[in-house]
Amino acid sequence: MSETRNLEDEPLFLDRLQTVDPDQKAVVDLSGEKPIVLSYGQLETLADRTAQGLIDRGVRPGESVAYILPNSWEFIVTTLAIWKVGAAACPILPKLRDHEVSFIMNKSKSRILIFPETYRSFRYEPMVTRISERLPNLETTVVIRSRDPLDTKNALGGLAAQAPNRKQLGKFTPDAHSAAQLLFTSGTTGEPKGVIHTFGTLSFAVHAHTKTLGLTPDDVIWVPSPLAHQTGFLYGMIVAFSLGAKQVVQAHWDVATASRAIEDYGATFVQAAMPFLADISRAPRPPKGLRIFVATGAAVPRQLAQDATEALRCKVVGGWGSTETCLVSVGSPFSDGEEAWGNDGKVIEGMAMKITDQNGRELPPGQEGLYRVKTPATFITYLDHHDWYEQSFDEEGFFITGDLAYMDKDGYLHMTGRIKDIVNRGGEKIPVVEIENILYEDDRIQDVAIVGMPDPRLGERICAFVTLKKKIDLTLKDITAFLESRGVAKIYWPERLELIDEMPRTASGKIKKFVLRQKIAEKIKANA
Numbered sequence: 001m002s003e004t005r006n007l008e009d010e011p012l013f014l015d016r017l018q019t020v021d022p023d024q025k026a027v028v029d030l031s032g033e034k035p036i037v038l039s040y041g042q043l044e045t046l047a048d049r050t051a052q053g054l055i056d057r058g059v060r061p062g063e064s065v066a067y068i069l070p071n072s073w074e075f076i077v078t079t080l081a082i083w084k085v086g087a088a089a090c091p092i093l094p095k096l097r098d099h100e101v102s103f104i105m106n107k108s109k110s111r112i113l114i115f116p117e118t119y120r121s122f123r124y125e126p127m128v129t130r131i132s133e134r135l136p137n138l139e140t141t142v143v144i145r146s147r148d149p150l151d152t153k154n155a156l157g158g159l160a161a162q163a164p165n166r167k168q169l170g171k172f173t174p175d176a177h178s179a180a181q182l183l184f185t186s187g188t189t190g191e192p193k194g195v196i197h198t199f200g201t202l203s204f205a206v207h208a209h210t211k212t213l214g215l216t217p218d219d220v221i222w223v224p225s226p227l228a229h230q231t232g233f234l235y236g237m238i239v240a241f242s243l244g245a246k247q248v249v250q251a252h253w254d255v256a257t258a259s260r261a262i263e264d265y266g267a268t269f270v271q272a273a274m275p276f277l278a279d280i281s282r283a284p285r286p287p288k289g290l291r292i293f294v295a296t297g298a299a300v301p302r303q304l305a306q307d308a309t310e311a312l313r314c315k316v317v318g319g320w321g322s323t324e325t326c327l328v329s330v331g332s333p334f335s336d337g338e339e340a341w342g343n344d345g346k347v348i349e350g351m352a353m354k355i356t357d358q359n360g361r362e363l364p365p366g367q368e369g370l371y372r373v374k375t376p377a378t379f380i381t382y383l384d385h386h387d388w389y390e391q392s393f394d395e396e397g398f399f400i401t402g403d404l405a406y407m408d409k410d411g412y413l414h415m416t417g418r419i420k421d422i423v424n425r426g427g428e429k430i431p432v433v434e435i436e437n438i439l440y441e442d443d444r445i446q447d448v449a450i451v452g453m454p455d456p457r458l459g460e461r462i463c464a465f466v467t468l469k470k471k472i473d474l475t476l477k478d479i480t481a482f483l484e485s486r487g488v489a490k491i492y493w494p495e496r497l498e499l500i501d502e503m504p505r506t507a508s509g510k511i512k513k514f515v516l517r518q519k520i521a522e523k524i525k526a527n528a
Contacts, residue, residue: 010376013203013242014083014174017044020244028265029073031251032147035265036073040244043077046149046160050081051169053159057112057140061086061172064182066110068092068101070119070251074144074156075227076237078114081159086172088179088196091228094119098487099438100192102131104184105138107194107383114142114157120252131487176200182383183230185323185429192431194383195323202234205326205377206242208348209235213292213333215269221247222267222290224258224276230323231296231427235271255279259287273297273427274304275457277316281308290314292333296321297427297459305341320344320413324392325399326377328353329413343412344405351375352398355407360394363406368416371405372398421513423450426458428491435483435492439464442482444474447503449511453496453520463520464494467503474499496520 020026022041029036038046059065065082069075069091082089090108092101094116105113115124128141146154153161174180181197209215223236227249240247248261258280261267270276271294280286281304293308293316300308300318308316317331318341329345347353354362355369363369374397382388392400402419423430432450439448446467452460468474476497483493498520504512 010176010200010203010207012174012176012199013206013238014199016242016244024244025246026240027073027076028246028248028261029071030248030257030261030265031070031072036147036149038073038149042149043073043080046073046077046155047080047084048164048169049152049160049162050077050156051084052162052164053156054081054085054087054112055165055168056162057142057159059085059087059112062088062179064088064090064108064110065112065114066090066092066105066108067114068094068096068124069114069116069144069227070094071223071227071232071249072147072251073149073249074116074147076247076249077149077156077160079227079237083174083180084169084172086174086178088182090182091233093226093228093489094122095489095491097489098127098131100487100489101127102134102487103192105131105135107184107192108182109137111137112140112142113138114144114159116144174199176203179380181233183228183233183323191434193385193388195379196381196383197379201326201377201379202238203242204350204375205234206238208350208377209327209330210239210242212330212348213269213294215239215243215245215292217244219243219245219268219291220266221245222250222258222261222270223247224250224253224261224270225272225427230321230326231271231273234326235294239269239271253279255283259283259285262287262289268292270294271296271319274300274459275426277308278304278457281311286311288313292317294319294330296327297424300341302342316341318342318344320415322401324379325373325375325401328373328375328377339410339412343408343414345413346411347413348375351377353407353413354398355405360396365407365409368404368406370419371401371403371413371415373401374398423452423462424460425452425455425462425491426460430462430492435488435494438483438486438488439466439479441486442479444468444470444472444478447511449503449513449516450494451513451517451520453517453524461495462493463496463498463516465498465500465503465516465520467500 020040024040026040026043027038065087079089142157144157180199183195184192221240223232225232248265248267250257268291274295277295296319305316315333319330321327328351331345352374405415421432446469449465453463455461480493504515
């Protein structure tokens with residue numbers, strides 16, 4: 001990669017919005033009973049009004065604004081409005097509950113929280129009321145009750161009610177170094193990490209991506225991945241912004257809605273985890289119309305890639321990225337396809353990656369080692385933990401991913417494992433240490449170790465190995481009920497419980513998790 005590349009030389013993705021035809025369709029929202037369609041002109045008007053609402057509620061440049069919203073027009077408008085006032089977007093997954101929301105709110109120091117009245121039968125106001133005493137920074141809550149974008153009095157909880165004061169809105173113009181995004185990613189220290197990106201890092205990532213894949217304004221970007229994740233946020237919403245293209249957002253995953261996005265609304269590009277690919281390609285009538293499917297989170301198995309290519313009649317490629325570095329490798333949609341199956345693609349232009357031994361020496365093709373990457377799209381720090389940030393890089397400025405991999409002779413990346421102690425459930429990274437620490441609070445449990453168990457659809461599911469303080473009947477339902485009582489989101493609950501008499505340990509007393517992973521894998525295989 002070029003060491004002289006300067007982020008100031010990259011156009012910001014927001015600049016593209018100033019040149020798009022205001023009558024061009026911007027958003028198709030499939031999250032409700034009826035689709036909601038907004039043009040770029042309507043999107044801009046709503047964002048301006050919402051930005052004024054944020055200013056009127058005291059939001060100022062430089063702070064973070066937290067919001068719990070599913071994939072919807074409200075998410076997109078809120079994000080644009082946050083940027084218009086010079087604040088950083090801090091989206092929270094709608095699946096998260098008391099424990100995780102409290103942590104993010106306190107770490108981000110957001111003085112405002114925006115959320116829907118109800119989503120998927122869950123009422124958010126009671127939760128926010130429950131945790132409010134734990135949120136000393138929270139001053140304002142905004143509850144979205146009306147979903148009608150034309151209802152200016154009530155849209156976005158009343159945030160979009162006021163006509164914008166152009167003089168106030170014009171005070172902030174972002175540059176490459178302005179903070180744009182605060183995303184929390186599961187860490188191995190027991191504490192989720194707050195990853196901060198700028199407009200410059202995100203712009204470099206999106207421009208490199210769209211160039212590599214040959215995306216154009218004529219593409220229609222489908223976003224089934226959560227917008228509160230980097231995959232949906234950057235490789236869905238921002239990709240559409242940078243192209244001036246239409247995006248079709250889907251909140252809740254189901255194949256019927258996916259088919260509508262592709263066949264009724266013309267979706268041509270999507271980046272999502274492998275289970276999404278498996279589900280639509282194995283549907284009784286696979287939808288046709290996609291041009292490119294970038295499957296991330298795990299290498300695409302050769303058989304699935306072949307089946308999906310034939311069923312969907314589109315290019316299927318893999319890729320590797322992280323919240324910290326964005327996408328670093330991706331397969332080429334211009335190749336015949338087969339050589340890119342079963343791997344994680346090649347390095348994207350302007351970026352670099354290498355495989356090293358423990359001492360940082362680069363290894364030859366085919367040899368497994370530590371995977372390290374270097375890219376101008378790299379985040380600028382971990383919130384409140386710049387020491388973690390500094391420890392994440394080697395002497396040459398490569399980010400130490402904590403993953404194991406090898407590169408073949410043709411330059412394709414093959415991820416083989418992880419040093420980091422996480423479970424990758426269909427692209428969802430489970431914060432193992434944090435969940436273990438909570439389960440240790442259960443007075444019935446002596447020891448607990450959470451590992452990934454193989455799953456044909458999600459790659460991994462969550463298995464909890466437990467030893468008990470005394471002989472009692474402990475079930476998986478008991479475990480999940482305990483986690484629910486602590487406000488832990490369901491996506492982090494174990495899906496299998498294995499009671500054992502003693503944990504396998506090293507001489508220093510550490511639990512040998514590789515033994516447990518092997519044990520459950522063999523057990524599942526034997527019972528298949």
